[in-house]
Amino acid sequence: MLLDFEQPIAALEGKLREMQQLALDSQVDVSEAVAALEAKIKALKKETYANLTRWQRVQLSRHPERPYTLDYIEGMTTKFVELHGDRTVADDKAMVGGFAELDGRTVMFIGQQKGRNTKQRQFRNFGMPNPEGYRKALRLMKLAEKFNKPIVTLIDTPGAFPGLEAEERGQGEAIAHNLKEMFLLKVPVICVVIGEGASGGALGIGIGDRVLMLENTWYSVISPENCSTILWRSWDYKEQAAEAMKPTAKDMMEAKLVDGIVKEPLGGAHTAPQKMVETLKKTLVKALDELEALPTEERISQRIDKFAAMGVVLE
Template sequence: MLLDFEQPIAALEGKLLEMQKLADESDVDVSEAVVALQAKIKALKKETYANLTRWQRVQLSRHPDRPQMLDYIGGMVDKFVELHGDRTVGDDKAMVGGLGELDGHSVMFIGQQKGHNTKERQFRNFGMANPEGYRKALRLMKLAEKFNVPIVTLIDTMGAFPGLEAEERGQGEAIARNLKEMFMLKVPVICIIIGEGASGGALGIAIGDRVLMLENTWYSVISPESCSSILWRTWDYKEQAAEALKLTAIDMHKAGLVDGIVKEPLGGAHTAPEQMIEILKSTLLKTMKELSAIPAEDRISQRIDKFSAMGVVVE
């Protein structure tokens, strides 16, 4: 799948393939032309991805080939055992959690899984968790705390499921309880937005000692389309809404709402999933080492102070 702004790059890559095919099928020496075209493609990629609009980054965060929660688990975690159920209602398929080893260290992984095709997306409810999903997440966090295991949450959701049945079962209460309890967890908590970070659905598992965003992700109280539909009664102004919301990783870091940005391979995570998984793994190991050196009580105090300092208060 090609996005609009990727078309010029794809056109040059098509010419490169034709040139290489010509070289294979004939005795014509095109090595200099190939090198020159490769340099031109690299320069165009750097220029394109360094100057993306906020809406274009939203588009990249939704790319169907972008690695998701279970892709990261499969690529960097050993001995992963998925744990199911909230012990009250059922097992929410949009919220995945379990224990695994990261370079020999036991870690509790929790996050949303959207699915890569129609059947998977339906099974996973498009990554939109019900209250039992957030209650399952909290159960697993408490289990991790009991056994002194660090927690990593991988966030990728359009929001918590907005259905009537979710509200009837206490969607707001479930997310609010997670916020309260996550502040007081005694183990290190690392939260990483790997795709979309929309509203309370993302925030419900995003209270951590370190909150990081991948380079081409977004984090906001509302999506650009929904913002546009509220303000202009149409989705046609989604690009203007994205600019106004200032929802990219750069915006969030500048505002002090996240602690850091994880660089993606040139062209986005979907262009080199294996490389992206290795980058995230090394980032997690480094961050876990930093946090493990801080006493639990100090970590909790720093966590509370960090979130308490966010925003502007006018009296």
């Protein structure tokens, strides 16, 4: 899948492949031309991805070839044991979680999971959890707390499922309950936005000692399309909405709403998934080392103070 702004890069890469094939077929030395074209492609990539608009970064965050939650868990850890069900209603397939071994320590991983094809997307409900998904997430967090194991949440959702049945089963209450309980968890909690971070659907597993965002992700109360629909009664103004909302990782850092940005490979996480997995693993290991060195009460106090300082209060 190619996005609009990737077309010029793809055209040059096509020429490079043709040139390399010509060299193989004709035994002609075109090494200098190949090197020059490779340098041109690299320069164009750097220029393109350094100057992406906010809407273009939103598009990158949704790229279907980006690593999803289970890709990161399987790539970063060993001995992953997925746990199921909220012990009340059902097992929400849009929310996954379980214990795994990360660099020698046991960690509880929890996150939203999307699908690669139509069948998988339907099975995972397009990464939109129901109330039982958030209740499952909280059950797993409490289990991790019981055994004194740190928690890592991986956020990638267009929002909590907005269906009538979800509201009837207490969607808002389930998310609100998670917010309250996550503030008081006694174990280290790291939250990472790996794709889309929309609304309460993201926030329901988004309260942590460290909140990180991958470079080409977004985090906001609403998507640019839905914002455009509300303000202009049309999706046609989604680009303007994205610029006004400022939902990108850089914007969130400037607003002091997240604690760090995890750099992606040039071109986005989907261009080098294994490299992205390794980069995130190193980031998580370093953050866990720092958090586990803090006394429990101090860590909880810092977590509460961080979120309490956000926003503007008028009296």
